[in-house]
Amino acid sequence: MRWLLLKDLQILKRSPLQLTLLILYPIVIALLVGFAMTRDQDQTKVALYNAMPAGEPLGFGGEEVDGNEIRDQLCGRVDCVEADSTADAKKMVESGEATAAVIVPEDLGDKIRSLASLNPESPEIQIIVNGSDAVESRVTDDRIEAMLGEANLLLAKRLSEGAKEYLDLILQGGEFDLLGQQIEVLGLKRSEQILKQIEPKLPPGTDREQLGRAVRFAHLATDNLDLAGPLLTAITEPIKAEKVEVGDDAPSLDTFAIGVTVAFALMFVTVLLVAGSLALEKEENAFTRLTAGLVSRGQILVSKVGLGTVVGFVVALILLTGLGLFVGIEWGRAPYWLLALIFGAAAFSAGGAALGAAAREVRAATLAAVMICLPVALLSLVPDDAVGPVIETAINLVSAIFPFRPTLDAITGGLEISGPTLWLPLLHLVILTAAYGALARLALRRF
C-alpha cells in the first residue's frame, strides 16, 4: 500500500500545475484573508446610548471610577456614535448605520456601587445586534466582547483595590470613612491579640470559656478570607452584557474567519485531489491491473484517503501558519487544531473517494467535486435565524452529512477554548469518514 501512496505522490510531483496550485493556493489565500482581516479592524461603528447621569462618580473603597471613563474604554476600540435614546440606538442598528448598539442603563452606577456592598448586584449593559447579518453580528460580538473585556479589567482593578482595602481594614484594623464620619475599626488581628491577653487573667469558668471561643473565632476569621467572598466573585467579571442576539457558542470573528478559510482550502484541495486521483486509476486502466491479485479495492481506497489526508493536512498547515503571521493563532492549542485538521482531511478524503469512485472519470469527478463542495459549504455558513424553520432543518441536515461544518467546528473549537467543543465535531468527522469510505467501497465494486 505504501507503494501506491508513493506512486500517487510521484504523480503529483510530475503534475507541475497541480503542485504549484497546491503550494501557492494556501499561501495566496492566507495573504488575501490575512490582509482582509487586519484591514477590517477599524470599520465597525457602534451606537452608544448612555442613560447614566453624566459625571456620576462610582466611588467605592476610596477609589473612584467615572462613568465617562467606562465609556471611553468601551469606545477605545471602535467608532462610537452617540445615540439619544434606546429607540434611537435601535434604529441606527436597523438602518445599518451602526453594526451594534450599546445601551448603558440608568442604574449601572448603582449596580456597580453595589458590588462593593454586602448585596452585590450584577451590573448589566444591553447590546443590540442586527441578527439578519451573521457575519456582521459575529464581528460585533467579537468587538464588544473585547470592549467589555477592557472595561471589566478596569473595573476589576479598581474593585480589587477597594476589596483589598476592606480586607486590610477587617484584618488589620484602622480608620474608615463612613458618610463623612471617621470610624475606628479594631481589626481581627488586634482583637485576637487583645482577647488572648485577657483570657489567662480571667478565672476559669463560663466567662473564660466564652472568651476562649471568641479568640478561636477571631483566629479562624483572620485566616479565612471568605469574608470577602461576594466581593471577590464580583470582581472577576463585574459587567455582564445582556445580548439581544446571541449566537450559540460562536467563536470570535478572527477564529471563525480562520476556520472558514482553512476548512474551504482543506475541502477543495482534498476532495479534488482524491476524487481526481481515484478516477485517474480508472482512466489509466490501472485499476483492473491493480485489483488483478496485486492489491484489494479496500487497500486502494485506504491509500487514496491516506494521500488526501497527508496532502490536505500539509496544505492546511501551510495556510494556518501563513494566517498566523496576520492574526494570533494559539500555538499552545496546536495539538487540538492539528487533530481537527487531520480528522477533517480524512473526512474530506473519504468524501472525495466516494465521488471519484462514482464518477470514474477525472473530468467528471473534478466537476462534480466543485459543484457539490461549493454550495454545500456555503449552505453550512447560512445563519440559522436567516431562514425559516423548515429550510433551517434542511440546511442543518445537508450540513450534517457533509464534512464541511463539522470540520469548521472542529477547527474553531481547536483554535479557541471558548469555541465549540472539539470532541463532538471530531466524532462527527469519524462517522462521516466511515460512511463515505463505505460508500466509496461500494462504488468501487462497479468501478
Next chain:
Amino acid sequence: MGRFNLVQTPLTGTGPALAARGVSKSFDGRKALRGVDFEVGTGEVVALIGPNGAGKTTLLSILAGIAEPDSGEVTGNGVAWVPQQAALYRRLGVRENLLLFARLQHDAGQTGEAPEQMVTRMLELTGLGDRAGDQVGTLSGGNQQRVNIAIGLMAGPSVLLLDEPSVGLDPAQRERLWGFVLGLVGEGTAVAFSTHDIQEAERYAERIVVVAEGEGIFSGTADALRQAVEVEGGPAGDLETSFLAYLRGRGH
C-alpha cells in the same frame, strides 16, 4: 531474439493449463457471453478472433479472474493478463511504472525476484533501457504496449492472456513482440491472445477460436477453418476470406 532469456521452469504434464466451462456474462441485461467453453493446453498458443463486441475481452478478463462470470466456471492458475488498453501511469516514467508493479507483485507474493532486478530484466526485455526515465505518456503507442506487456510477464505466468497485444505496433516491433512471446512459449508458457489481424492469428497460433455474439462458434487450426468453409461451398483463398464467409454462413 536471443536477448530474451527468461528463467522459467517448463511445465510438464497434460490437460489444459486453463479452462472455462459454460461461461456466461451479462452487462445490464445484455448478454456478452452465452455459455462459452474454452481451454488452453499447456504450452499451447490459441488465437481468439471475432467481430467487435463479440465478447473476446470479456472472455479473457473472466479467464484472468478480473471479472466474475454470471455462471460457469474457470479452472487454472498462474494466469497473467495484459489488458487491451495499456494499464500504465502516463505521468510516471517507464522505470517507475515497472518498479511500482514489480514491488506490488513482490509484496503480493507473485514473484520472489527482487523488484530492482526485475526492472532491469524487463527493461532489457522490452529494449526500452535508454528510455527508462521517460514518462510513459511521451512514448509511442507501440512502446507503451511493450511496457504494458512487460508488466504482464513479471510474475512468470504459466498462462499468458494477451488482449490485442499488437495493436499499434509496426511490423518490426510486432515481430519483436512475438519473438519474446514465443520465447516464453518455448519455455512452457501457454498463450491465448485476441486479435483482429487474421494473418497474425494464422502465423502465431496453433489453434484458432472464433467467437461471435458471445458464443464460441469454431475451434481448430487455420486449415480446418478453411476446409469448413470450402465444404459449405464457400470461397477458397486466404484465411480472412474464409473467416468472413464462416461468420456470414452463421448469420453474423
